[in-house]
Every structure is written in C-alpha cells, then in structure tokens.
Amino acid sequence: MLKGKTDKTNLPSRHVTEGPSRAPHRSYFYAMGLDEAEINQPFVGVATCWNEAAPCNISLNRQAQAVKLGVKAGAGTPREFTTITVTDGIAMGHEGMRSSLASREAIADTVELTMRGHCYDAIVGLAGCDKSLPGMMMAMVRLNTPSVFIYGGSILPGRLDGKDVTVQDVFEAVGQHQAGNMSDEALRTLERVACPSAGACGGQFTANTMACVSEAIGLALPNSSGAPAPYESRDQYGIASGEAVMKLIEKNIRARDIVTLESLQNAARVVACTGGSTNAGLHLPAIAHEAGIDFDLDDVCEIFRDTPYFVDLKPGGQYVAKDLYEAGGVPVVMKELRKASLIHEDCMTVTGRSIGEELDIVTKDADGTVIYPVETPISETGGVVGLKGNLAPEGAIVKIAGMTEDQLKFTGPARVFECEEDAFEAVQKREYKEGEVIVIRNEGPAGGPGMREMLSTTAALSGQGMGKKVALITDGRFSGATRGFCVGHVGPEAAHCGPIALVEDGDIITLNATDGEISIDVSDDEMAKRKANWKGPKETIYASGALYKFAKLVGSTRLGATTHPGGKVEKHIYMDL
Numbered sequence: 001m002l003k004g005k006t007d008k009t010n011l012p013s014r015h016v017t018e019g020p021s022r023a024p025h026r027s028y029f030y031a032m033g034l035d036e037a038e039i040n041q042p043f044v045g046v047a048t049c050w051n052e053a054a055p056c057n058i059s060l061n062r063q064a065q066a067v068k069l070g071v072k073a074g075a076g077t078p079r080e081f082t083t084i085t086v087t088d089g090i091a092m093g094h095e096g097m098r099s100s101l102a103s104r105e106a107i108a109d110t111v112e113l114t115m116r117g118h119c120y121d122a123i124v125g126l127a128g129c130d131k132s133l134p135g136m137m138m139a140m141v142r143l144n145t146p147s148v149f150i151y152g153g154s155i156l157p158g159r160l161d162g163k164d165v166t167v168q169d170v171f172e173a174v175g176q177h178q179a180g181n182m183s184d185e186a187l188r189t190l191e192r193v194a195c196p197s198a199g200a201c202g203g204q205f206t207a208n209t210m211a212c213v214s215e216a217i218g219l220a221l222p223n224s225s226g227a228p229a230p231y232e233s234r235d236q237y238g239i240a241s242g243e244a245v246m247k248l249i250e251k252n253i254r255a256r257d258i259v260t261l262e263s264l265q266n267a268a269r270v271v272a273c274t275g276g277s278t279n280a281g282l283h284l285p286a287i288a289h290e291a292g293i294d295f296d297l298d299d300v301c302e303i304f305r306d307t308p309y310f311v312d313l314k315p316g317g318q319y320v321a322k323d324l325y326e327a328g329g330v331p332v333v334m335k336e337l338r339k340a341s342l343i344h345e346d347c348m349t350v351t352g353r354s355i356g357e358e359l360d361i362v363t364k365d366a367d368g369t370v371i372y373p374v375e376t377p378i379s380e381t382g383g384v385v386g387l388k389g390n391l392a393p394e395g396a397i398v399k400i401a402g403m404t405e406d407q408l409k410f411t412g413p414a415r416v417f418e419c420e421e422d423a424f425e426a427v428q429k430r431e432y433k434e435g436e437v438i439v440i441r442n443e444g445p446a447g448g449p450g451m452r453e454m455l456s457t458t459a460a461l462s463g464q465g466m467g468k469k470v471a472l473i474t475d476g477r478f479s480g481a482t483r484g485f486c487v488g489h490v491g492p493e494a495a496h497c498g499p500i501a502l503v504e505d506g507d508i509i510t511l512n513a514t515d516g517e518i519s520i521d522v523s524d525d526e527m528a529k530r531k532a533n534w535k536g537p538k539e540t541i542y543a544s545g546a547l548y549k550f551a552k553l554v555g556s557t558r559l560g561a562t563t564h565p566g567g568k569v570e571k572h573i574y575m576d577l
Contacts, residue, residue: 005040006075011249012119012575013043038077042249044242045120046071046080047111047139049132054087056129056200056207059229060152066235067124067150070242076249078242079120083110087129088453088479089167089201093424098450098542100131101477102550104286105563107135108142115143116574122245126238128152128200128229133210134283137219140255141290142567143574146248147255148241148350149219151211153229154321155199160190166202168315170194171455175463178428199229203314204401205479208321209276210283215330216270217287218258218349222358226325244350251352254575256291256567262344264288264295265303266355269342270333272307272382273374274324275316275401278478278488281384286560292567297395297489297558301386305516307342308377309401312370315483316383316402319370327371328364335362336374387487389519390527391499391509394491394558396473400513402483408513410471410485412437413506414520418538419443420476424457427464434469437509441500442538443476444493445561449542449551455479458486471511473518475500475557485511487518491557495537502530 008014016025017039029039046067050060068078086103090096107127115123122145125136133151140147157164173190176182200207211225221244224237248254264284271280281300288295311333313319324333337343338359345356366373383401400408415432416439417423423440426432438457445451454474461467467484475493478486492498499520503509508521520527542548553563 006042011042011121012577013121015119034077041075041077042121042246043119044071044076044078044245045115045118045123046078047114047123047136048080048082048126049085049107049128049136050082051085053085054090054129055155055195055198056087056152057085059198060126060128063126063150063152063234063238066238067126067242070239071124071246072242073239074243074246076246079118081114083107085129085132088206092453092479093456097452098448098547100453101445101451101561102547104131104135104138105550106546107132108138111136111139112142115139115145122146122249124148124150124241124245126150126152128207130206130210130279133207133214134286137214137287138290140219141259141287144254144256145575146245146253147219148221148245148248149214150237150241151214151220151225153199153227153231153234154202154208155195156197156228156230156322157202157320158194158196160193164320165190165194166314166320167194168203168459171459172463175460177463178460179464197228197230202320202322204274204276205315206277206279209271209274209280212270212274212276212330213267213280213284216334217263217267218347218355219255221350222331223329226321226329228322228325247352248350253348253352258348258350259287259291260347261293261295263347264293266334266344266347268300268303269307269337270330272304272384273309273333273337274311275309275313275383275399278384278397278399281386281397281489282477282557282560285558286562289560289562289566292570296560297386297397301395301397304382304384304386307382308340308374309379309381309383310336310372310374310377312372312378316399317378323370327367327369328362331359331362332364332366332371335359336366336371340374385513385516387511387513387516387518389517391503391520392490392518393499394556396487396490396518398485398487398513399478399483403485407468407485410437410511411508412471414439414503414509416441416503416505420452420454420457424460427457427460430464432470434466436470437511438470438472439500439503440472440474440476441494441503443474444495445554445557446551447493447495447537448476449540449547449554451477451557451561453477453479454486458484473500473509473511487511489557490518493557497531497534499527501534502527
C-alpha cells in the first residue's frame with residue numbers, strides 16, 4: 001500500500017499535479033473538493049459504461065462507488081468517468097444494430113482519450129453489455145497502464161411455470177407467436193418475467209463470455225465476474241479491484257504484462273469449454289491487436305478445435321451465469337483445464353500472482369452438473385469451431401454447443417438475401433424451404449456497415465421449429481444467444497467481393513463442423529466469371545457520420561474488425577510519455 005506523498009517521477013499524473021507551473025491545474029482539483037494529500041496521490045480513472053439504456057449497465061454507477069472506496073483505501077485518488085454503451089438486446093433486429101460493433105471502437109477510443117487528456121495513472125474499468133467489455137479491455141491494453149477490469153454482473157433468470165427463462169426465450173417466443181403457436185397474452189406474460197433484475201443477459205452469450213475472458217486473461221480478479229448484478233456482494237469485488245490497482249501501480253505491473261499470447265490462449269480455452277459466444281472470435285484478436293500480438297481468428301479456432309466442451313450453459317445447455325457462479329465459477333473451470341494440461345500457468349494476473357498460483361488455492365471441484373469433469377466432457381470439441389474453404393478463404397465461425405453429432409454436417413441449396421431485413425421478412429412469411437442454406441450478405445463490418453447480429457432471424461427460425469432444419473451463413477455476426485447451424489464472420493465479406501458476394505440461389509453449399517469445412521459446389525472458372533461481372537458493393541444509406549467513418553477504417557473480420565494499425569506500429573507508450 002502506498003503511504004504519504006507519492007513519487008510521481010514516472011507517473012502520468014505528474015503532468016497535472018507537480019510543480020509551480022501546474023498551479024492552474026491544481027486549482028481545478030481543489031474546486032472539486034480534493035485536498036493537497038489527494039492531489040499528491042496517484043490518480044486512478046474509474047471508467048464505467050453506465051447508462052439507462054438497459055439492465056446490463058444500470059448498476060454500474062453504484063458499483064463504481066465501491067471501486068472508489070478501494071482506491072482510496074489503497075491511498076489513491078479515484079476519478080470517475082463514463083463512456084457510451086450500445087446494448088445489443090435493445091439494438092437487435094433494426095438499423096440500431098449497426099451501431100453495436102462500432103461502439104466497441106468508440107468505447108476504447110473515448111476511454112483512451114479521457115485517460116490521456118487527464119493523465120490518469122491507472123484504470124479500473126467496469127462494463128456490463130457485450131461490446132463494452134472488449135472495448136474497455138482494448139483501452140487498457142492500448143494504454144498499457146496498470147489496469148483492473150470488473151464486470152457489472154449478470155441478470156437473474158426469470159421464472160415461468162417452474163422453469164428458468166431468459167431474454168433468449170423471448171426472442172424465440174416471437175417466432176412461436178408468428179407461427180401461431182403462442183397467444184398474445186402468453187407472449188406478454190413471458191416478456192414481463194424474463195428479465196427480473198439489473199444485469200447482463202444470463203446465458204453464455206457475449207457479455208458473460210467476455211466476462212469469463214476477463215478472468216481467464218488475468219485482467220479481472222478471480223471469480224469477480226460471477227456474482228449477479230443485484231448481489232450486494234459485488235461491492236466487495238469492487239473494493240478489492242480498487243485496492244488491487246493500487247498494488248499494480250506500486251509494482252509497475254501493466255496491462256501488457258498480463259495480456260500476452262499465452263493469456264489470450266487461456267482465454268480462448270475458457271470460451272471453448274463453456275460454449276461461449278462466437279463473438280469472442282472477433283474480440284480476442286482485437287484485444288491482441290492493441291498489444292501488437294498476432295492472434296487472429298485462425299489461432300482462436302485452432303484452440304477451439306482441441307478444447308473439450310464441459311460447462312453446460314445456455315443457449316446450448318441448461319444453466320445460466322448465476323449457476324456457474326454457485327458452482328465455483330471460472331476458477332473451477334480453469335482448474336479442470338489445468339488437469340488436462342490446457343492452461344498456461346505462468347501468466348500474470350491482476351492479483352500479482354500467476355494463474356497457477358491462483359488455481360492452487362481453489363478448493364472447489366467440478367460439480368458434475370454445471371461444470372463437468374474435464375475427463376468426461378459434454379463433447380470432445382469446443383462449443384465454438386472455425387470453418388474454412390472456398391466460400392470463406394479467411395474463415396468463418398459457428399457455435400456448436402448443444403448440437404448433436406448428426407447436426408454437425410449440412411448440405412443444401414442456397415437461398416440468398418441481400419440484407420437481414422429481407423431474410424427476416426422471408427422467414428416471417430415462411431418463404432424458405434427445409435434443407436436450404438439461408439445466405440445473408442452485405443452485413444459485414446464495412447458492407448453493413450457495422451456487422452449486425454442476426455438474432456431476430458435465427459430466433460424466429462427456432463420459434464417456428466425450423467432451427468435445425470435449415471442452416472444460415474452470413475458475413476455479419478450472430479448473437480451469443482443464437483443456436484442451430486448458424487455460421488458467421490464469413491470472410492472476406494461481400495463488400496470486399498469475398499466469395500459470399502458471388503453466391504446465387506440454388507448453389508449447393510456444404511457445411512461440416514467436424515472437418516471445419518465451408519464450401520460451395522461451383523467451379524473456380526464460374527466463380528471467376530461471376531467476379532468479373534460483379535457490380536461492386538451494395539450501396540448503404542450511411543454517407544456521413546460515425547458509421548461512415550467506421551466503414552472506411554474497419555479492417556478484416558479475421559483480424560478483429562479493428563480501425564487502427566495497433567500496437568505493432570506504435571511509437572510510444574502512454575505511461576512513459
């Protein structure tokens with residue numbers, strides 16, 4: 001713990017607190033009620049994605065106060081600030097979804113700019129919804145400050161007719177309602193009870209997947225991601241996170257000391273064995289990019305391929321984040337991975353101890369219900385796998401958690417749609433046939449723009465009882481709540497004239513999750529002719545503004561759909577300026 005006046009010789013806050021020339025700056029701090037002792041201490045940015053957009057973020061403001069108590073207890077001066085969030089559950093199924101992935105970049109950028117502009121020495125970042133988690137972690141790695149991440153926690157499951165329900169059930173109920181299998185009143189009853197508290201979606205969708213990543217990668221305190229948002233016990237993790245960041249400052253342990261190739265591999269293992277969201281295949285390369293580490297979709301999928309799937313979570317399984325927490329959480333999961341020699345134990349964590357040292361003190365074992373023993377997994381292959389072939393030379397990704405062996409192969413004629421709205425309308429009208437491969441293109445990062453998720457369409461198919469009778473591929477994304485043979489991240493995207501841009505109705509497409517294949521039965525010569533006649537990317541309505549800028553800057557999905565050159569080419573480190 002730091003005591004008395006801190007030597008700020010090597011801390012960024014010296015630029016705003018030290019020496020006679022900084023008297024004007026200090027006057028601002030006095031205006032906010034700080035005293036001389038607080039001005040002399042390290043300044044810690046406490047960044048939250050708090051807003052009133054959705055339950056995912058609504059409790060972050062309260063939790064930030066606990067973090068500030070921890071920073072103060074460690075003789076630091078917390079400075080709270082907020083950034084944006086776009087919540088996928090609200091943005092889903094309409095034009096607003098285009099803002100989701102772009103918000104990840106905006107979160108990382110705005111946190112970076114706030115930290116730089118005010119010369120904060122460290123950061124504790126709190127996030128609740130899908131893109132805010134990787135966005136916050138990307139900022140930490142980009143700045144390379146002492147950093148601790150803390151998740152806002154999951155929502156409690158709703159209860160209806162003696163069963164747990166989640167927002168996934170509501171999305172799928174829309175399809176049942178459209179099919180005439182659910183009444184108006186039944187749908188209204190479900191929507192009122194499915195989300196009973198603050199917190200992010202409870203299944204192993206993107207938010208909880210990336211929360212597990214934050215622990216596995218070492219940026220969050222062990223088991224801090226598990227407790228649901230309404231639990232007052234989350235405040236203890238907040239206080240501990242504030243105290244932890246002060247120790248990191250003292251020891252000069254920075255984000256890139258923690259986020260390494262090996263820790264990224266650990267994180268990918270945890271995604272695979274928990275049946276996590278396919279979006280991890282986008283976010284892990286993006287976090288790596290900030291550190292200048294080569295770790296792309298192929299690398300992620302290689303780990304997915306040889307990692308057993310042994311944690312039974314929705315949407316492929318039965319349980320939710322609260323159940324995982326009660327079973328011991330990510331530490332028990334990683335303890336099982338260690339038994340199979342699938343974890344790099346030497347990786348540093350924000351505790352100042354290694355992953356191996358942390359796992360040595362875990363007393364719980366797999367319960368056999370939520371967390372299966374690694375020796376007897378649900379399946380030998382990870383819950384998410386990569387595909388590659390002449391339809392996706394840069395790869396694609398599919399979530400297979402919950403699918404049976406006979407469902408891992410699918411061959412059928414293409415039915416092509418130029419955007420999600422066209423596909424959703426056709427699904428509503430039942431203008432598709434069993435056995436078809438529905439192709440939704442022009443939904444990539446640049447072509448969308450924004451790489452929308454297709455949960456409304458896939459949930460409607462599931463609600464109609466057709467989720468296992470058709471397949472779906474897109475250069476866009478799928479929600480972590482999607483199930484069925486739904487292949488996303490097909491690259492190159494249609495806007496860049498990837499093969500998906502050249503598919504025609506009736507072309508035979510083969511998907512094989514066992515062998516990792518995604519192919520189209522069209523000759524190279526025919527594809528070359530189609531490419532020569534290609535009319536160029538579909539025009540979008542976004543000719544200015546944030547989405548225009550995003551579309552112009554965004555890179556390949558395979559590399560994380562990032563918008564700047566990354567750590568590999570940077571010429572300075574923020575902390576050392």
